[in-house]
Amino acid sequence: MRLLLIPSLLLAVLLAPAPLVTAEPPAATRPAGQDSDPGLPFIYTRWEQYTVEDGLPNDHIFAVKADGPWIWIGTEGGLARLDKRTGEIRSWTEEDGLPWRVVSAIDVNPLTAEVWLGLFGGGLVRFSGGRFDHFHQLNSGLVNDVVYGVCIENDNVWAATTAGASRYDTITGEWTIFTEKNAPMEEIWNYGCSFDDGKMYLGVWGSGVLEFDVATETWKDYLDPDGEMEIDLYRDDGIVHVITTGVSAVDGTFWATTYFGASRYDGRHWRGYFKKDSGAPSDFHNAIKARSANEAWFSTDKGLGVVADFPTDTWVVYTTDHRSHTGRAVVSRGGQVVETISMSPNLPHNYVLWTELDGDDVWVGTSKGLAHGIGKGYFPGLRRKPVKAQSVESSEIRGGE
Amino acid sequence: MREQRRCRVCLAWVALLAATMTPSGALTEEPPGASEEKPLDTETVLEAIDVDPYEVPDLPLKKSSTYASSPADVSPYGHVTPFQEHFLEQMEYTGPGRAIPEPEHVDTVKIGFLGPIEPTVSVATGGKSHEEPLGIAMLRGARLAIQEANAAGGYRRRQIPFELVVHNDNGLWGASGNEIVDLAYKEKVWAILGTIDGANSHIAIRVALKAEIPMMNTGDTDPTFIETNIPWVARCIGDDRQQNYLLLDYLYRKQGLERVAIMRASNRYGRFGVRELLDGSRRLGRPVVMEMAYRVGAADFSLQIDRIAAAEPQAIVHWGDAVDGARILNQMRARGLDQPFFCSDRCVSDEFVQLAGEHAWQVLSTFPGNPDRQDSELEAFRERFAERHGVEPGTYAAHAYDGMNLLLWAIQNAGLNRAKIRDLLAYRSEPWPGVTGEIPLNAVMDDAGEVFFARWDGSRWRYSSRQDLGIPGGRIEPRDRQAEAESGPSPAGGGP
Numbered sequence: 019m020r021l022l023l024i025p026s027l028l029l030a031v032l033l034a035p036a037p038l039v040t041a042e043p044p045a046a047t048r049p050a051g052q053d054s055d056p057g058l059p060f061i062y063t064r065w066e067q068y069t070v071e072d073g074l075p076n077d078h079i080f081a082v083k084a085d086g087p088w089i090w091i092g093t094e095g096g097l098a099r100l101d102k103r104t105g106e107i108r109s110w111t112e113e114d115g116l117p118w119r120v121v122s123a124i125d126v127n128p129l130t131a132e133v134w135l136g137l138f139g140g141g142l143v144r145f146s147g148g149r150f151d152h153f154h155q156l157n158s159g160l161v162n163d164v165v166y167g168v169c170i171e172n173d174n175v176w177a178a179t180t181a182g183a184s185r186y187d188t189i190t191g192e193w194t195i196f197t198e199k200n201a202p203m204e205e206i207w208n209y210g211c212s213f214d215d216g217k218m219y220l221g222v223w224g225s226g227v228l229e230f231d232v233a234t235e236t237w238k239d240y241l242d243p244d245g246e247m248e249i250d251l252y253r254d255d256g257i258v259h260v261i262t263t264g265v266s267a268v269d270g271t272f273w274a275t276t277y278f279g280a281s282r283y284d285g286r287h288w289r290g291y292f293k294k295d296s297g298a299p300s301d302f303h304n305a306i307k308a309r310s311a312n313e314a315w316f317s318t319d320k321g322l323g324v325v326a327d328f329p330t331d332t333w334v335v336y337t338t339d340h341r342s343h344t345g346r347a348v349v350s351r352g353g354q355v356v357e358t359i360s361m362s363p364n365l366p367h368n369y370v371l372w373t374e375l376d377g378d379d380v381w382v383g384t385s386k387g388l389a390h391g392i393g394k395g396y397f398p399g400l401r402r403k404p405v406k407a408q409s410v411e412s413s414e415i416r417g418g419e
Numbered sequence: 420m421r422e423q424r425r426c427r428v429c430l431a432w433v434a435l436l437a438a439t440m441t442p443s444g445a446l447t448e449e450p451p452g453a454s455e456e457k458p459l460d461t462e463t464v465l466e467a468i469d470v471d472p473y474e475v476p477d478l479p480l481k482k483s484s485t486y487a488s489s490p491a492d493v494s495p496y497g498h499v500t501p502f503q504e505h506f507l508e509q510m511e512y513t514g515p516g517r518a519i520p521e522p523e524h525v526d527t528v529k530i531g532f533l534g535p536i537e538p539t540v541s542v543a544t545g546g547k548s549h550e551e552p553l554g555i556a557m558l559r560g561a562r563l564a565i566q567e568a569n570a571a572g573g574y575r576r577r578q579i580p581f582e583l584v585v586h587n588d589n590g591l592w593g594a595s596g597n598e599i600v601d602l603a604y605k606e607k608v609w610a611i612l613g614t615i616d617g618a619n620s621h622i623a624i625r626v627a628l629k630a631e632i633p634m635m636n637t638g639d640t641d642p643t644f645i646e647t648n649i650p651w652v653a654r655c656i657g658d659d660r661q662q663n664y665l666l667l668d669y670l671y672r673k674q675g676l677e678r679v680a681i682m683r684a685s686n687r688y689g690r691f692g693v694r695e696l697l698d699g700s701r702r703l704g705r706p707v708v709m710e711m712a713y714r715v716g717a718a719d720f721s722l723q724i725d726r727i728a729a730a731e732p733q734a735i736v737h738w739g740d741a742v743d744g745a746r747i748l749n750q751m752r753a754r755g756l757d758q759p760f761f762c763s764d765r766c767v768s769d770e771f772v773q774l775a776g777e778h779a780w781q782v783l784s785t786f787p788g789n790p791d792r793q794d795s796e797l798e799a800f801r802e803r804f805a806e807r808h809g810v811e812p813g814t815y816a817a818h819a820y821d822g823m824n825l826l827l828w829a830i831q832n833a834g835l836n837r838a839k840i841r842d843l844l845a846y847r848s849e850p851w852p853g854v855t856g857e858i859p860l861n862a863v864m865d866d867a868g869e870v871f872f873a874r875w876d877g878s879r880w881r882y883s884s885r886q887d888l889g890i891p892g893g894r895i896e897p898r899d900r901q902a903e904a905e906s907g908p909s910p911a912g913g914g915p
Contacts (some may be wrong), residue, residue, distance in 0.1 A: 080629075120604060122629070138629060139600025164596035164626060180622050181593025206593070207622060223625060224643075247646040248486045249501035258503070273543055277648035278505055291502050302510075302648065319513045340473035367473065369514040385514045386472055 023180060032244075050128045055356060057400035059326030059334055061347050062380060062391035065364040069387035073107030073154020074098050077366075079383030080138070083124035084376035089132060091388060092121030095137065097145070100388075110145075117143055123168040127175075127188070134175050136165030142177050142186075153186070160184045169211035171218050178208035183220055202228060202239040204260070210305065214267035221265035226257045227274050240283065250279065253290035255301075257281045264306040264317075271311035273325075275303030282328065284311060291325075297350035299323045305349025307373040313398060315380065317370040322382055327399050336391075338363040365389050458848035461832055467841045468833075472515030478846055480509035481862040487642075487660055488867065490893025492612070493667060493699035499616040508844060509862045510650035516553035516631055516838030527582035528574045528835065529707050530826060531602035532561055533623060534638070536801040549715055549740050550615050553765075553815045557638050557885050558585065560819030561612050567803075568827050575831060588614045588623075595619040596626045603630035610635065610826045610840055612819065618642030624652045636813050637822035640764070641691045642786065645865040653864035655822045655853070656814075657787035659738075659763070661870045663695035664893075665785055665885065666761060668733060669872070671703050672891045678708045680732035682723055682747055684739035686713035692738040692763055708732050712882030713747070715740065720747050724754050736761040745774030752778050759783065764814065767873045769878055779875045786873040787866075788814055788855040791882040800854040814855070821853030 068075050076095025083090040091098040096119050110116045118140025125134050135143040141154030141163045153160050160177060167178035175186045182197035197206045205224030212219045218230040227240040242260050244251035250258045259278040266273050271284040279301045280291040293301045300320040307312040317321035321337035326349075335348045345364035347355040363411035366387030374381040378393030459478065467476040486506045491497055507820060523563065535554035559669055562583060569580045577658075584606045586598045595614060602608045603626070611627065612621050615638040627634040628649045635653050636644060642660035645652065670676045679700060683689035689712060700707045709730035711723035724747070727735060735751070735758050737744045744766040751760070762771075762784040772779045788796070804812040812820070825844065833839035850857035861867040873880045885892070 085558055089789075120600075138575070139604070139626070162593040162596060164593065164600060164622075180596040180625060205618075205621070207625060209625075224621065224649075244496065244501075246495040247643055248505050249495060250505075251496050251499070251501045251504040253502045259505075279503065290502075294503070319511070338473075340471075367515055385516075 055351070056330050056332075057402040058349060059332055059400055060325075060355060060393070060396045060398075061334060061349070061359055062336070062364070062393060063347070063359070063361045064392040064394075065345065065362065066390040066392070067163065067363070067366045067387055068100065068107065068390070069366060072105075073109065074388065075109040075111055077387050078124045078371075078385050079388055080120070080371055081124045081136075082372050082374040082381045082383045082388065083126055083133075084374050084381065085126045085131075085133070089374075089376070089381055090124045090126070091383070092124050092135065094120050097121050110150075115150045117141065117150060117154075123178075125168045125175075127170045127256075128190075129173075132188075134168045134170065136168040136177060137163070138166075139164050139323045141165065142168065142175070142184075144175075159195055161197065165206060165222075167210040169213050169218065171213045176211050176213075176218060176220075178211045178220060180207055181207045182206045183211070196230075201230075202237050204241070209262060210264040212265050212267045212272065214272070215270060217225060217267065219265045219267045219272050223261055223263070226260045226262055227265050227272065229272075249408065250290065250292075250357045253292070253295075254288045256288055257283075258290040258292070263303055266306045266308040266314065268308045269311040271308070273306050273308045273314040275306040275316060277302050278342040279303075280306065280316060282314070282325075284350055289328075295353050296331065297323065297325075297335060297348070297353060299335045299337070304371045305373065307375055309375050315373040315375070317373050317382070319369050321368045322365060322370050322373065330400060332400060336364045337368050338365045364391065420573055448501050459846055461847075465832060465839075468517055468839050468846075470517050472518040474517075475511065475513050476517075476842065476846075480511065481802070481846075481848075482509070483507050483862045487861075487865075488895055489660075490663075490664070491896045493664070493676050493695070493702045495698065495702075497702065498758060505648065506646065506863045510648055510864075512631075512838060512841060512845075513651045514631065514838070517836065517842070519672070519836055519838070521835040522596045525574075525579060525835065527580050528830065529582045529584050529606055529608040530565070530823070530830075531579070531599075531608035531611035531613070532558060532583050532585045532608065533588045533595060533598050533602070533611060534558055535588045535615055536585070537587045537589065539587075540579045541590060546890075549742075552768075552770075553615050553638060554588070556713050556813050556815040557613075557615065557819040560637075560812060560816035561806055561823040563804055563816075564820050564823035564827060566807075568824075581827065581830075584608050588616070588619050593622050595623040599623045599626040599630065599632075599634075603627070603632045608632070608834055609830055609837060612637060612826060613816075615639055617644060617691060620644050621647070626651050627651050633826070633844065634779075635826050635844075637818040637824045642695065643691055644664070644907065645863050648863075650687075650845065651841055653860060655825060655851070655858045655860075655866050656818045657866055657868060657870040659692040660695045662763065662785035662787065663693065663699060665890070666696055666736065667699040667703065668892050669783075669888070670736075670761075670886070671700070671705055672893070673850070673889065674734075676733045677705050678731065678733045679705070680709040680711075680727045680730055680735045681707050682683045682711050682713065682720075682727060682735060682737045682739075684715050684743060686715055688765075689738050693736070696736065713739070713743065715743060717743070721754075723747075724751055724756065727751075728756055732758055734759045734761060737766070738763045739765065739772035741766045741768045742774060745779070745838065748775050748778050748782070764873075768813065772875060780877055782875050784873045786814065786871045786882060788817065789869075789871045789882045789884065790814075790817075790880075792856060794854070794856075796852070797854045804838050817853075817855045821851065821855050821858060825851050825858070846855075848911050 046099040078094035078095035081092035089100040098109040102106050118137040120138035122138035123136030133145040144151040161184045162179035162181035164180040165177050169176045173189045177184045203225045207223035207225040209223050210221040216232050220228040229238040240257050243256040258281050259276040261276050264275040274281045282289045302319040305317040312328040314325045324334045326332050326334045331352050333350045338345045345361040347359040367384040369385040372383035378396035380391040382389040462688045534557045537551040565581045565583050573580045610633040612635045620639040640659045642658045709727050764786045767784045829840045829843035832842045850859035859867050872883045
C-alpha cells in the first residue's frame with residue numbers, strides 16, 4: 019500500500035470546508051470573476067493505491083464491492099479481499115477453487131454475508147464459508163456464462179449476462195430468465211444492474227435502461243427517443259444512446275452510462291452529459307456509481323469523473339499524470355473550469371473500469387491497480403470558499419489524520 | 420526524442436476523410452483543411468505507439484466529416500443539426516496494454532477464427548442455422564491467408580508459424596461470448612477474425628472490448644456492428660447501409676420509382692439490413708409501400724406475396740438468404756408479379772441461380788466488391804483458392820482472405836501485443852490493397868469503400884459500379900463543425 023499525501027498545506031486549505039479561512043493557493047488556478055461561485059465540492063486529496071505489489075492477483079480490476087471492513091476486488095486474474103483495518107490483501111485464484119479467474123462483478127447479500135461473483139465467461143458463484151458454489155449454463159438457470167453485472171434484490175440474485183438476465187431466488191432455488199421473450203429487450207445484451215426502492219434497473223447494450231418493478235413484476239423501458247445510432251438529436255429528451263454500459267439508481271433517480279455519453283433521470287426530467295458541454299472527461303463510460311440524486315461517479319477511459327453537485331452542474335475530474343507523478347482534480351461548472359487542484363497521484367491509471375462508494379470513501383478500479391480516495395470531512399453538494407487566508411492546521415483539513 | 424517524435428507526428432495526418440473516399444457519383448465538397456493533411460506511415464505509427472503503460476500515443480485521430488458518407492437528404496433529422504453526432508472521430512484506446520512485453524518465446528502465433536461452420540439450431544439466427552456455407556467460405560479464405568504467410572516464413576520470417584484456432588459460432592444462447600472468452604483467455608490468441616450473424620457479432624465484440632483483443636469482421640454487414648464505439652473492432656466489408664444507399668440511388672434517383680416493397684428475413688440480418696432503405700425511402704418522400712417479414716427457411720410465402728401484390732409496388736427488394744430469395748422469386752413470378760426484383764448480396768450465389776432458374780435473369784443484387792475488376796492479384800488469388808479448395812472463392816472467402824491479411828500485416832509490424840496490433844489497424848491511413856479492392860478504414864475502422872451491383876445475365880453474375888450504371892448520388896455535405904460550434908448553440912441544442 020502506498021499512502022500518498024498532499025505536500026502542500028496551502029492546497030489543502032483551499033479544499034477545506036467553510037468556515038476555515040485560507041489563502042489562495044499557488045497550486046490552484048482560478049479564473050477571474052469567479053467570486054460569485056456558489057462554492058466548491060469536497061475534493062478527495064488523500065489517495066492510496068494498491069497493485070500486485072501489494073498482493074492483488076492482477077492489476078486489471080473489473081469490479082469492487084465494499085463490505086463492512088472488507089473490500090472485495092474482482093480482477094482479470096482472480097478475486098481479492100482487502101482488510102481495511104490491516105491493509106492486508108488475501109486473494110483466490112483457480113488453484114483455490116475459484117471456478118474462473120476473471121471476476122467481472124461482485125455483490126454482497128447484507129442478510130447472509132454471502133458474496134456473489136459474476137465471472138466473465140465462467141458463470142455465477144456464491145462464495146460463502148470459504149466455499150465456491152458454481153452456477154453456470156449447464157447446471158442452473160443462468161442464461162449465459164458471460165456475466166457483466168450482479169445485484170442483490172431482497173432474497174434474489176440478479177445476473178446481467180451477455181444473453182439476457184437471470185434471477186435466482188435463494189430461498190426457493192427458482193430461476194427466472196429474462197430475454198426478449200418476456201421483457202422489453204430489443205436486444206438481450208445485459209451489461210449492468212442496480213436495485214433501488216423496489217425496482218431493479220438493467221443497463222442493456224442496445225436496449226437502453228429497463229426498469230423492473232419487483233412488486234408488480236412489470237417492466238418499463240427507456241430508449242433513445244431519436245432512435246438513431248449516429249446522433250443524439252436532443253440532449254435532454256431521454257437516454258443519450260441505447261448502447262448502455264451501466265446504470266446506478268438511488269433516491270428515485272437513476273444515472274446511466276454509454277460509450278457515447280451519460281444520462282440522469284429523476285422520474286420527470288432527463289439530463290444528458292457529453293464531454294463537449296459538461297465537465298465529463300470522456301464520452302466513453304465503462305461504469306457508473308451514484309451516491310445520491312445529486313452526485314454520481316463516472317468510470318471513463320480518460321479519468322474519474324464526478325457530478326459533484328447536480329443542481330449547479332459542478333463536476334470534478336480526477337486524473338494522474340504519471341510522467342510528472344502528480345495528480346489533478348479539475349473542478350468545472352457548466353463546462354467551464356473553475357478550479358484546478360494539484361495533488362499527489364490519485365489514480366494508478368486513468369483508464370477507470372469501476373467505482374465503489376464506501377461511506378465517505380471511494381474505491382476505484384483501474385486497468386493498472388486499485389485506488390482508495392479517503393473522504394474524511396466529506397460533505398455533499400457545495401460549500402462556499404473561504405475568502406481570506408489566515409492559518410489552519412493540516413489535521414483539521416484532512417479530518418484529523 | 421519524444422519532442423522529435425511529436426514534431427514528426429504533428430506534420431502527419433490521416434487523410435481518410437469520408438468525403439474524399441466517397442464513391443464518385445455522390446456530390447461532395449472538400450472539407451476545410453483536408454488538403455494540408457498527410458497520411459501516417461507505419462514507421463511513424465510504430466514509433467508513436469511504443470509507450471509506457473500510462474501514455475497514450477501522440478498521434479492525430481482520424482476524422483470523418485460525414486458519417487458513412489450519408490447523403491444529406493437521407494440523413495436522420497436532416498432539417499436540424501443534432502445536438503451530438505457520433506462516429507466522426509477515431510476511437511482511442513487509452514489503457515496500459517501497449518506496455519505489455521512481447522513473450523520471449525512462442526511456438527506458434529495464434530489467431531482466432533469464429534464463424535458458423537457446423538449446423539445448429541439457433542434462436543438468434545431464426546431457427547435452423549443457415550450460414551454454414553458462408554462460414555465455411557470465410558474459413559477457407561482465412562486459412563489460405565495463414566498458409567501463405569507461413570509459406571513466406573511465418574511470424575517475422577522467423578519460421579514461427581501462424582496458427583489458426585478455429586471455433587464454431589453456433590449462436591446458441593450467446594455462445595459467441597463464451598467462444599471469445601476461450602480464445603482470448605485460454606487459447607491466448609493475438610487477434611480474432613469473425614463472425615457473420617449480427618447478433619452473435621455484437622455479443623462477440625462486447626467480450627473483445629472487455630478482454631482487450633482486436634477483432635476483424637469480414638462477413639457481418641449489419642450497419643450497427645460498427646456503431647458501438649468499440650476501439651478494438653474493425654470491419655473490411657461494405658455494410659448494408661452502403662448497399663442500401665446504392666439501392667436508394669438506383670431506385671429513386673435513377674429510375675424515379677415511387678412505390679417499392681420489401682420482403683425480408685425475420686431475423687436480425689433482415690431487420691437491420693433494410694433499415695436505411697426504409698428510412699431513406701421515407702426521407703426521400705417515397706415511403707416503402709409494404710414491408711413483409713418471413714420465417715427463415717419457410718417453403719410457402721403466399722401470405723407475404725399476397726400482401727405485397729395488394730400494395731402494387733413497382734419494384735420488390737429482398738433481404739435474406741439465397742435459398743429463401745430464390746423461392747420467393749419463383750413464387751412471385753408464379754403469382755404473376757413481374758416487377759424488378761432486387762436482392763441483398765447473400766443471393767449472389769450459385770445456389771440462388773440454380774433454384775431460381777430462368778427467373779434469376781436480370782435480378783439485381785447489391786454486392787460489397789467487384790469480382791470483375793481487372794486485377795492480377797485478384798486473378799492470382801482465384802487460381803490459388805481454386806487449386807486449394809476446388810471451388811471459386813465467393814465474396815465471404817475473399818473478404819476473409821483480405822481481413823486475415825490485414826491482421827497478419829498488423830501482427831507482423833506490431834509484434835505480439837494486442838494493443839499495438841489494434842493500433843496498426845486503427846491508425847492505418849492508406850487503403851488496404853485487398854483482392855476485393857481497396858479497403859479504406861474510416862474513423863470507426865469500417866470499410867468505407869465502394870459497393871456494387873451484381874446482375875445475373877443468364878450465364879454469370881456481372882458486376883457494375885455506380886459509374887457503370889450512371890447512378891446519381893445524393894449530396895454529401897461535409898460540415899464545418901468548428902464554425903458551427905463558434906456560431907452558437909445548434910438548433911436542436913441542449914436543455915436549459
